[in-house]
Amino acid sequence: MTPSAEAxxxxxxxxxxxxxxxxxxxxxxxxPFGLVAGVTxxxxxxxxxxxxxxxxxxxxGSSQIVxxxxxxxxxxxxxxxLTCFIVNLRFMLMGPLLAPWFDNVHGWRRWFxxxxxxxxxxxxxxxxxxxxxxxxxxxxxxxxxTWLVWVVTTIAGFLLGEIVAPAAGHPLFFAALACFIAMLxxxxxxxxxxxxxxxxxxxxxxxxxELPGTSWHIVAGAIAGGFxxxxxxxxxxxxxxxxx
Amino acid sequence: MTTLHLWTVLTIVSMAAVTYLLRAGGYWLxxxxxxxxxxxxxxxxxxxxxxxxxxxxxxxxxxxxxxIAAAVTVVVAVMTRSIVWPIFAGTATAWVxxxxx
Numbered sequence: 001m002t003p004s005a006e007a008x009x010x011x012x013x014x015x016x017x018x019x020x021x022x023x024x025x026x027x028x029x030x031x032p033f034g035l036v037a038g039v040t041x042x043x044x045x046x047x048x049x050x051x052x053x054x055x056x057x058x059x060x061g062s063s064q065i066v067x068x069x070x071x072x073x074x075x076x077x078x079x080x081x082l083t084c085f086i087v088n089l090r091f092m093l094m095g096p097l098l099a100p101w102f103d104n105v106h107g108w109r110r111w112f113x114x115x116x117x118x119x120x121x122x123x124x125x126x127x128x129x130x131x132x133x134x135x136x137x138x139x140x141x142x143x144x145x146t147w148l149v150w151v152v153t154t155i156a157g158f159l160l161g162e163i164v165a166p167a168a169g170h171p172l173f174f175a176a177l178a179c180f181i182a183m184l185x186x187x188x189x190x191x192x193x194x195x196x197x198x199x200x201x202x203x204x205x206x207x208x209x210e211l212p213g214t215s216w217h218i219v220a221g222a223i224a225g226g227f228x229x230x231x232x233x234x235x236x237x238x239x240x241x242x243x244x
Numbered sequence: 245m246t247t248l249h250l251w252t253v254l255t256i257v258s259m260a261a262v263t264y265l266l267r268a269g270g271y272w273l274x275x276x277x278x279x280x281x282x283x284x285x286x287x288x289x290x291x292x293x294x295x296x297x298x299x300x301x302x303x304x305x306x307x308x309x310x311x312i313a314a315a316v317t318v319v320v321a322v323m324t325r326s327i328v329w330p331i332f333a334g335t336a337t338a339w340v341x342x343x344x345x
Binding site (some may be wrong): 005008009025026028029032046048049050052054056057058060061062063067074077078080081084085088089090091093094095096098099102103111114115117121122123169170171173174175176177179180181182183184185186187188189193196197199200201203204205206208217218219220221222223225226227228231233234 | 246247248249250251252253254255256257258259260261262263264266267268269270271272273274275278281282283285286287288289290292293294295296297298299300301302303304305309310312313317318321322325326327328330331332334338339341342
């Protein structure tokens with residue numbers, strides 16, 4: 001806990017603007033992702049209105065793309081909902097880390113704002129919280145701008161898909177992965193992360209081979225890496241206790 | 245273009261509802277059942293582990309193009325500590341490798 005963590009949590013327009021500002025660089029990584037969501041929706045027979053509605057309400061790219069990949073006409077509510085559940089299960093692990101902000105705001109400021117939780121806004125928020133930012137509106141600002149760009153790029157992808165369907169392996173799509181790598185690198189805190197990250201990588205690779213097209217590998221890797229970190233902390237604590 | 249089929253809309257609403265419940269539900273669960281210090285120490289490792297689990301399988305499953313581009317992205321991210329430059333450098337590298345192949 002940083003000393004400023006004791007300061008009261010606010011929810012201001014300035015915080016909102018800062019959140020929107022800080023998330024601008026991430027948006028470059030979002031473009032190709034939104035285009036793919038739009039192109040995929042178009043290819044599977046959704047109307048432009050339906051594609052925009054999906055991006056606007058679901059607002060979770062990988063689950064939309066995976067669900068659309070198995071889209072049927074008429075749609076299967078059970079299959080689509082279950083797919084979203086599996087692919088988006090990782091959000092369960094992400095929400096709790098935003099407690100320093102959301103525990104201290106109430107009503108819509110908590111329960112509406114948390115609806116904008118995605119990796120991009122989450123990674124930004126964690127950094128802000130760590131640096132002592134106590135303005136929870138930061139998350140809403142980052143979320144609303146990300147959401148707007150997500151819906152607009154979905155529409156652009158849909159319209160693009162009506163003209164030319166870009167091939168799946170096109171290097172442009174690497175930008176989405178590059179964005180995740182660029183978010184991962186600053187998360188490195190030092191030697192203590194080495195084993196947890198290695199465990200996460202190995203578990204994630206193994207599970208992704210067994211269960212392709214889901215996000216179980218992300219959930220499994222995050223939990224395995226977290227557990228490795230917990231064991232490391234416990235051993236480190238015990239050896240300092242012994243040394244004393 | 246602007247048609248909305250009732251069944252499709254219902255499916256989308258159901259997808260959105262379950263996704264929202266996951267976003268709010270993890271936070272709600274931890275808030276309601278105060279986690280032990282052990283679980284909290286585990287949670288501090290989750291962000292890095294989660295992003296590793298996202299990135300590494302995708303890179304491994306790709307080809308030479310993804311491997312080289314990912315390496316360039318990491319190097320530029322370490323050097324610049326920015327989000328924008330690694331994305332440009334990595335994507336440009338992927339493009340060059342793709343054109344050469």
